[in-house]
Structure formats: structure tokens, C-alpha cells
Amino acid sequence: MSDTSFDLVVIGTGPGGYVAAIRAAQLGLKTAVVEREHFGGICLNWGCIPTKALLRTAEVYRNIQHATSYGIKVEKASVDLEATVKRSRQVAAQLSGGISGLLKKNKVSVFEGQGKLAGSGKVSVEKDGKTTSLASKHIILATGARARTLPGLEPDGKFVWSYKEALVPDTTPKKLLVVGSGAIGIEFASFFNEIGSDVTVVEVMDRVLPVEDAEISAFAERAFKKQGMTIKKGTTVTDLKKSATTVTASFKDAKGKVTTDSFDRVIMAVGIVGNVENLGLEGTKVKVDRTHIEVDEYSRTGEPGVYAIGDLTGPPWLAHKASHEGVICVEKIAGVKDVHPLNTSNIPGCTYCHPQVASVGLTEEAAKAAGHDVKVGRFPFIGNGKAIALGEPEGLIKSVFNAKTGELLGAHMIGAEVTELIQGFGIAKTLETTELELMHTVFPHPTLSEMMHESVLDAFDKVIHI
Amino acid sequence: MPITITMPALSPTMTEGKLANWQVKEGDSVASGDVLAEIETDKATMEVEAVDEGIVGKILVDGGTENVAVNTPIALLLEEGEDASALDTVSAAAPAPAAAPVEETQVAVTPEAPASPAPAAQTAPDGKRVFSSPLARRIAADAGLDIASISGTGPRGRIVKADVEQYIASGGAKAAPTPVTDTGAAATTAPAPAASATPPHAGEHEEIPLNGMRKTIAKRLTEAKQTIPHFYLTIECELDNLLAMRKELNSRSDEYKISVNDFIIRASALALKKLPAANAIWGGDKILQYKDIDISVAVAVDGGLITPVVRGADQKGLAGISNEMKDLAGKAKEGKLMPEEYQGGCFSISNLGMFGIKEFSAVINPPQSAILAVGAGEQRPVVKDGALAMATVMSVTLSCDHRVIDGAVGAELLQYFKGYIEEPLTMML
Numbered sequence: 001m002s003d004t005s006f007d008l009v010v011i012g013t014g015p016g017g018y019v020a021a022i023r024a025a026q027l028g029l030k031t032a033v034v035e036r037e038h039f040g041g042i043c044l045n046w047g048c049i050p051t052k053a054l055l056r057t058a059e060v061y062r063n064i065q066h067a068t069s070y071g072i073k074v075e076k077a078s079v080d081l082e083a084t085v086k087r088s089r090q091v092a093a094q095l096s097g098g099i100s101g102l103l104k105k106n107k108v109s110v111f112e113g114q115g116k117l118a119g120s121g122k123v124s125v126e127k128d129g130k131t132t133s134l135a136s137k138h139i140i141l142a143t144g145a146r147a148r149t150l151p152g153l154e155p156d157g158k159f160v161w162s163y164k165e166a167l168v169p170d171t172t173p174k175k176l177l178v179v180g181s182g183a184i185g186i187e188f189a190s191f192f193n194e195i196g197s198d199v200t201v202v203e204v205m206d207r208v209l210p211v212e213d214a215e216i217s218a219f220a221e222r223a224f225k226k227q228g229m230t231i232k233k234g235t236t237v238t239d240l241k242k243s244a245t246t247v248t249a250s251f252k253d254a255k256g257k258v259t260t261d262s263f264d265r266v267i268m269a270v271g272i273v274g275n276v277e278n279l280g281l282e283g284t285k286v287k288v289d290r291t292h293i294e295v296d297e298y299s300r301t302g303e304p305g306v307y308a309i310g311d312l313t314g315p316p317w318l319a320h321k322a323s324h325e326g327v328i329c330v331e332k333i334a335g336v337k338d339v340h341p342l343n344t345s346n347i348p349g350c351t352y353c354h355p356q357v358a359s360v361g362l363t364e365e366a367a368k369a370a371g372h373d374v375k376v377g378r379f380p381f382i383g384n385g386k387a388i389a390l391g392e393p394e395g396l397i398k399s400v401f402n403a404k405t406g407e408l409l410g411a412h413m414i415g416a417e418v419t420e421l422i423q424g425f426g427i428a429k430t431l432e433t434t435e436l437e438l439m440h441t442v443f444p445h446p447t448l449s450e451m452m453h454e455s456v457l458d459a460f461d462k463v464i465h466i
Numbered sequence: 467m468p469i470t471i472t473m474p475a476l477s478p479t480m481t482e483g484k485l486a487n488w489q490v491k492e493g494d495s496v497a498s499g500d501v502l503a504e505i506e507t508d509k510a511t512m513e514v515e516a517v518d519e520g521i522v523g524k525i526l527v528d529g530g531t532e533n534v535a536v537n538t539p540i541a542l543l544l545e546e547g548e549d550a551s552a553l554d555t556v557s558a559a560a561p562a563p564a565a566a567p568v569e570e571t572q573v574a575v576t577p578e579a580p581a582s583p584a585p586a587a588q589t590a591p592d593g594k595r596v597f598s599s600p601l602a603r604r605i606a607a608d609a610g611l612d613i614a615s616i617s618g619t620g621p622r623g624r625i626v627k628a629d630v631e632q633y634i635a636s637g638g639a640k641a642a643p644t645p646v647t648d649t650g651a652a653a654t655t656a657p658a659p660a661a662s663a664t665p666p667h668a669g670e671h672e673e674i675p676l677n678g679m680r681k682t683i684a685k686r687l688t689e690a691k692q693t694i695p696h697f698y699l700t701i702e703c704e705l706d707n708l709l710a711m712r713k714e715l716n717s718r719s720d721e722y723k724i725s726v727n728d729f730i731i732r733a734s735a736l737a738l739k740k741l742p743a744a745n746a747i748w749g750g751d752k753i754l755q756y757k758d759i760d761i762s763v764a765v766a767v768d769g770g771l772i773t774p775v776v777r778g779a780d781q782k783g784l785a786g787i788s789n790e791m792k793d794l795a796g797k798a799k800e801g802k803l804m805p806e807e808y809q810g811g812c813f814s815i816s817n818l819g820m821f822g823i824k825e826f827s828a829v830i831n832p833p834q835s836a837i838l839a840v841g842a843g844e845q846r847p848v849v850k851d852g853a854l855a856m857a858t859v860m861s862v863t864l865s866c867d868h869r870v871i872d873g874a875v876g877a878e879l880l881q882y883f884k885g886y887i888e889e890p891l892t893m894m895l
Contacts, residue, residue, distance in 0.1 A: 337672070338621060338622060340619075340620070340621065405601060405604050405605050405608065406600075406601070406604055407601050407604075407627070431599060431600075432599030432600060432601035432602060432626055432627055433599070433600050433601065434600045434601050436600065437600050
């Protein structure tokens with residue numbers, strides 16, 4: 001019989017849970033994790049990572065199609081969907097195995113099965129009808145989230161897909177409908193569009209990628225349309241009628257006009273909801289607000305000794321937010337000095353569609369609404385030497401400052417590799433630099449990052465290359 | 467470089483005033499504490515004292531000038547060894563880096579603007595590096611603050627934006643200390659307790675850096691106990707009528723929910739109205755008796771306490787007081803009070819009844835002259851008409867500044883207060 005008494009038990013091993021467990025083990029806490037499926041959670045297995053593998057295929061294919069413009073002759077290139085999916089699954093499997101190794105290396109005990117609270121300081125783990133009881137001083141709930149479903153529009157796994165089926169497609173749909181233009185919906189739309197599907201995206205809001213800066217949303221929409229996507233904004237899907245081979249969708253636009261169209265496949269990507277069920281919360285002081293658990297700035301729930309992190313605690317639904325919350329929560333538990341709550345305005349967000357989108361902090365609109373007198377800088381990819389050399393002249397980097405204090409309020413980017421650039425502004429925000437330090441920073445030439453510099457210069461009317 | 471003396475703000479809301487007259491002329495030598503000029507506002511005439519010694523180099527605004535904006539340079543003071551040629555180096559129009567010294571003076575002579583944290587410890591002048599974010603430095607500089615006087619809560623004590631904003635919100639900006647002013651400040655206020663007066667105990671401990679609010683509490687309450695001759699008066703008040711009336715009032719509308727404390731605020735205000743002698747503060751060589759009855763109410767907040775002010779409380783009904791108090795307490799807890807919402811007033815209320823405290827005596831909140839410490843309302847045996855009976859009784863203790871309020875005056879004030887509390891209908895008049 002293995003040891004069942006711990007300082008910390010973490011339920012869920014997504015990017016929140018496994019990071020929290022490893023950090024706890026580093027700090028000397030006797031730690032266990034409970035996992036019902038795969039190490040790494042949705043992120044590694046059915047989210048962030050496998051989608052990046054698919055999108056890489058789309059990118060390589062796109063570059064091959066444009067090979068002649070780079071001076072390379074390529075004939076009859078085509079996408080092998082089965083091999084593409086296989087690669088994506090292998091990437092996920094490799095990383096999931098890596099998590100298992102990391103947990104082992106840090107001497108974190110692993111319990112497979114469905115974990116839930118079972119009274120004060122107790123966790124029960126159920127697997128195949130057998131129940132193991134664990135005792136722990138501290139318990140972190142890190143069970144993540146799942147796709148939101150809309151009544152009447154539930155995925156059937158065959159014609160109407162959730163992200164899970166979309167990651168292992170049986171076919172490249174001729175005509176694909178993507179419902180929802182957030183990060184998840186747009187990444188799938190971008191992937192299938194690039195490998196040959198005729199893609200329609202429906203968004204209930206008045207713009208695509210609605211959480212991004214309006215200017216970036218508009219830029220993205222133009223780019224998607226140029227690539228052949230159909231975008232229906234301010235539109236809802238009221239009905240999905242399935243026949244033997246197709247799905248007929250009914251759309252209602254903002255004016256109430258109803259239209260219909262047929263598709264081979266539909267991907268539902270209308271947000272996610274926390275996995276708050278079957279956690280043994282009944283009778284505890286853990287508060288659940290609709291689909292997420294309420295926590296304070298150190299991830300503490302209302303129940304002493306019980307914490308919740310990541311998607312389970314609500315937006316922003318980002319793996320890196322979950323990991324950070326996990327570390328902060330554990331360090332607070334371990335009594336580490338100088339622990340600071342996560343500043344949510346410094347969390348970057350990335351979408352890996354083509355062109356890529358990345359942002360941190362307040363949009364221009366939000367900054368103005370918060371009462372800031374703003375200075376806004378912009379720099380287009382067309383003015384950057386590296387972008388031209390790469391053959392990626394489409395994109396924009398935008399920075400938003402408080403005019404008086406020089407505080408960097410937000411940064412918004414669209415274009416090649418911007419997901420790798422945004423961290424620069426993330427560091428700047430975390431260190432509370434003003435425009436002066438950013439201007440004094442020497443950015444290497446020739447790089448895409450020079451556009452960040454120029455965008456800052458532009459905000460203060462000192463831009464050189466436009 | 468000559469020291470620029472600027473038009474002081476005599477109250478949190480003052481934006482301009484009349485420079486009534488100069489008490490010195492160009493070429494005069496002045497010492498710290500000498501009266502330089504008199505400033506008139508709609509409320510009062512105040513003297514501006516010199517903080518530094520030196521020679522009056524140039525008077526920039528003539529006596530009798532009306533509508534002089536706060537912070538306008540009004541004179542230049544030559545330091546020892548400087549001659550008049552140094553005046554050329556100062557442009558009268560330039561923003562005055564020495565604006566702070568005069569504000570410091572104003573704090574010393576203007577009791578209605580409560581003293582603010584002026585930490586004696588300066589880390590910058592000794593050459594030690596002050597860790598701070600660029601944004602924090604920018605905001606501090608814009609507010610005329612010395613970054614070294616602010617405590618940092620960032621990684622390894624780094625001073626970040628939130629620290630500066632918190633410092634400003636807690637009133638720190640009113641008394642931006644600079645090394646130059648320290649001597650002056652020390653001359654007019656109580657000496658700050660030396661941090662190293664007692665060696666710390668040996669043994670494992672955690673060092674908790676002081677935030678702006680903690681520094682203010684430490685400085686002002688030490689000053690209060692050292693300089694204000696406190697005396698204490700306790701009286702018991704029966705609450706049964708008040709509780710019945712409260713229940714009745716609260717049952718009539720959902721637009722308000724009046725607390726016992728709201729009654730106490732109103733009763734205090736009405737008692738002060740009956741006894742204007744108690745609505746006053748010590749002014750050094752005079753007593754300043756106020757017309758408006760502003761009541762400060764202590765609110766515990768994360769990391770300290772703050773006293774938002776219900777202004778003109780005698781003019782406000784219970785529902786009005788109640789809703790205003792809710793709003794102020796909410797802002798206090800969020801750290802969003804504006805200086806004019808917590809500065810001023812002659813009289814404070816501190817209520818610990820909700821913690822079951824029977825009675826206690828509170829420290830006066832300078833420059834005020836009285837504070838009412840309110841205990842819990844509880845059932846106690848009382849003698850009525852020669853027989854033992856039960857009543858809900860609350861003990862209150864008034865701490866008074868004897869320089870302003872004598873024993874009989876304080877006792878009379880409590881009698882009026884008790885009258886209102888025990889017969890709350892009279893509060894409605």
C-alpha cells in the first residue's frame with residue numbers, strides 16, 4: 001500500500017496542475033497529483049500543442065505553394081491529412097510523456113482516476129469502481145474546462161465537431177462552418193482554410209477575435225477574407241439540420257434576416273465552461289459562480305485548505321495564466337516570502353492563425369474607457385526590412401501608452417511571428433518601464449522586433465521608417 | 467541655488483488665495499520659524515513661516531495681490547553663501563522644485579490640513595540605491611514626491627506604481643518631504659521616533675516594510691500622545707429607544723439601512739452644534755472654532771485605518787448620513803478616497819462595539835481635539851425607580867484635548883450626546 005498522506009494534493013495535471021505540483025515538490029512539500037486521463041491536460045493533448053502542430057503543416061504547405069516567389073520550383077504538393085494528424089498526435093504524446101517524467105523526477109506521487117473532495121482535508125480517487133482515499137493539508141483543484149455547448153447545436157462527433165474531433169479530422173471538409181471566432185475557432189478556421197476547405201466563420205459579435213483591439217480585428221478580417229474565408233459577423237446560428245451527408249445551418253443576422261447554407265462539417269467553438277461538477281464541492285464553503293470557482297488573489301476558495309487555479313476559476317482561459325496561478329498559490333502555501341498576486345493586465349494572449357495575433361494589456365478602446373489620456377503608436381510590417389526579406393509584408397504592431405505617465409498600457413500585434421514578439425512588451429509591462437526605457441532599448445537589426453521599437457517611437461512622434 | 471517659496475494651499479480644496487501682506491522685505495535675514503507673509507482665504511488668515519534660514523532675495527508677488535494660484539512662486543530665499551547673482555539662475559516661471567518646503571510649512575501652521583507622512587528616514591541622500599520602477603519614478607516626480615520616502619511592495623521591496631498611487635491616496639502628496647525641509651519640519655512638529663531607539667529582540671522574525679499609511683499612523687498618533695494633553699470622560703447611554711426607532715425606520719424603506727453608528731454620527735454632530743466651543747481645534751497661539759460640523763469616522767482597512775469625513779453632519783438626515791457613510795467606507799476599503807474626503811473635521815468617532823469591546827479610550831487624531839470611543843450595546847442591569855431592571859446600554863468614552871476642551875465642556879458635550887441617543891426623537895427636530 002503506497003503512502004496516502006500528503007502536504008498537497010493537486011487534482012488535474014494540466015498546465016496549472018502539473019506546474020503547481022512540481023513547484024510544490026521543489027519547495028519540499030510532499031505532493032501528489034490526481035489525473036483521470038492524460039498528463040498535460042487539454043493544453044498538451046487536445047488544445048494548445050496539437051493545434052500548433054496542425055498549423056505548422058498549414059504554414060509549410062502555404063510556403064510551398066508560394067515557393068516560386070522564393071525561387072524554388074515545386075510540383076504537385078498536397079496535404080496528407082492522415083499523416084498530418086498523426087504528427088500532431090505524436091507531438092502531444094511526446095510532451096505528455098515528458099510531463100510524466102518531470103513528475104517522477106520531482107518525486108510527485110501520481111494517482112490515476114477521478115479525484116474529488118471527500119470531507120475536510122480528504123480527497124477520494126475513483127478508478128474502475130475502486131476508491132483510494134488521500135489525506136492532505138492542502139488541495140488544489142485544477143480540473144480545467146471543456147467546450148461550451150449551445151442547446152440544439154450540440155456536437156455529435158460526426159458532422160458537428162468540438163475541438164476534440166476537429167483535432168483528429170477524418171476528412172478535409174469541402175465546406176466547413178466554424179461557429180465562434182475566438183482563438184479556438186479562428187485557429188481551426190485558418191488551418192482548414194489553408195489546407196483547402198471552403199471556410200465560413202460565424203461570430204455573434206460585430207467583429208472577429210472580439211477580445212482583441214478593434215484595429216487588429218479589422219486587419220485580421222481583411223486578411224481572412226483575402227485568403228478566401230467567408231465571415232458572417234453579428235450573426236447567430238439558430239439551427240443545424242443534419243442529413244445523410246451534410247448539415248444545413250440557419251443563420252440570423254443582426255437585422256433578423258434568416259438565411260441557410262449547407263456544410264460538410266461544423267466546428268463549434270463558442271467558449272468554454274469550467275469543470276466544476278463531481279468535485280465534491282457540496283457542503284463545502286467553495287463558491288461556484290455559474291461555471292467557475294470563485295477564488296481570491298492567491299487562488300484560495302472559501303474553504304480553508306482548498307484552492308482552485310486555471311480555467312476552472314474563469315477567464316482568461318490561458319495555459320500560462322494557469323501555470324502562474326499554480327506557482328503563486330503553492331508559494332503562498334509554502335510560506336515563501338515576497339509572493340505577489342498575478343497582475344492579469346500583464347498576461348499576453350496569442351492566436352496562431354495566419355496572420356498570427358498577439359496582445360497584452362488594454363486595447364486602445366479599453367484604455368480610453370478607463371480614463372487614460374492615450375498616445376498610440378503603429379508600425380506596419382511593410383516598413384520592416386526583415387519582414388520584406390521573409391516575404392511577410394502584411395501586419396501591424398500597435399502600442400498604447402498613457403500620455404502623461406508614459407505607462408505602457410497595451411500592445412497589439414498581427415503578422416508573422418508576433419506570438420514570439422509579444423513577450424518583449426510583457427517584460428516591459430511587468431517591469432513598469434515607460435516609453436523612455438523602451439526607446440533607449442537597442443533592438444537588433446534586422447529583426448521583426450524593430451517594429452516594436454518603431455511603434456513606441458511612433459506613439460511619441462519619433463518614428464524613423466514611415 | 468536659491469530656494470523658491472510658493473503659494474501654499476491652506477486647505478485641501480484651496481486653489482488660490484490672497485497674499486495679504488509680507489512681514490519681511492528683500493534683504494532681510496530670516497530664521498526657520500520666522501513669519502514671512504500672511505495669506506488670506508475665505509475662511510481664515512494664516513501665516514507662512516520660513517522653513518529654512520536665509521536672506522529674502524526677491525519678492526515675486528507683492529503684498530495685497532488677490533487670486534494667487536497655489537504653487538505660484540512668491541519669493542526667492544538665498545541660502546548661506548549665496549549672493550543676489552544666484553537669483554538669475556532661477557526662472558520665476560519655472561516649476562519650483564522647492565514647492566514642497568512651503569507646503570511643509572503649511573502643514574505646520576494650518577491645523578485643518580492634517581499632517582501627512584513625512585518619514586524622517588531618507589535613504590536617497592546617504593547614497594543608498596532606491597529600487598523603483600521607471601513608471602513609479604515618473605508618477606512620483608509628477609506628483610512632486612521624493613521616491614525615497616515611499617515604501618516598496620514589489621519584488622524585493624522594489625517601489626512600483628501601486629506603491630506611489632497608494633502613497634498619494636493616503637495623503638502623502640500633501641507633504642512631499644525633501645532633504646532640505648527636514649530640519650524645518652522637525653522644528654515645528656514632534657520629533658519622529660528614532661527607528662533604532664530600542665534594539666530589536668533577537669530570534670527569528672519577519673521584517674515587514676512600512677507602507678505610507680502605517681508611517682502616517684505611527685507619526686501622527688505618536689505626535690498626538692506626546693503633544694496633546696488627553697483626558698477621558700465615560701458615560702453610559704441606554705439604547706432601547708434608539709434600537710426600537712431604528713427598527714421602525716428600517717422597516718419602512720429599502721432605500722436605506724440605518725446603523726446604530728449612523729445615529730451616533732448624527733447625535734455627535736447635533737451635540738457639537740449645541741456646544742460650538744467643542745467644535746474647535748488647537749492653533750498654537752489661538753483656538754480655531756469651526757462653523758461647519760464635520761465628523762470623521764474611523765474605518766478599518768487592509769493594513770491600517772483611515773477616517774473619512776461626513777461633512778455638515780448636523781445638516782444631514784439619518785438616511786443621508788447612512789448612505790454617505792456606506793459610500794465612504796466602501797471607497798476607504800478600496801483605497802479610493804480623495805484627500806478632501808478624509809481631511810478636515812474636528813471630531814472623530816471610533817466604534818469597536820461590533821467586536822464586543824465594552825469600552826475603550828481612543829487616541830486623538832491630530833489636529834482634531836476630540837474622539838469618541840464607542841463600545842458595544844449590551845444588556846445590563848440598571849436601577850430604575852429604585853428597582854433592578856434590564857436595559858441595552860452602551861458606554862462611550864470621549865478623549866479630549868485639554869488645551870481646547872476643559873472637563874466641564876467635555877462633560878456637557880457628552881450629556882447632550884446621551885440626551886440625543888436616549889431620546890432619539892429629539893434628533894429628528
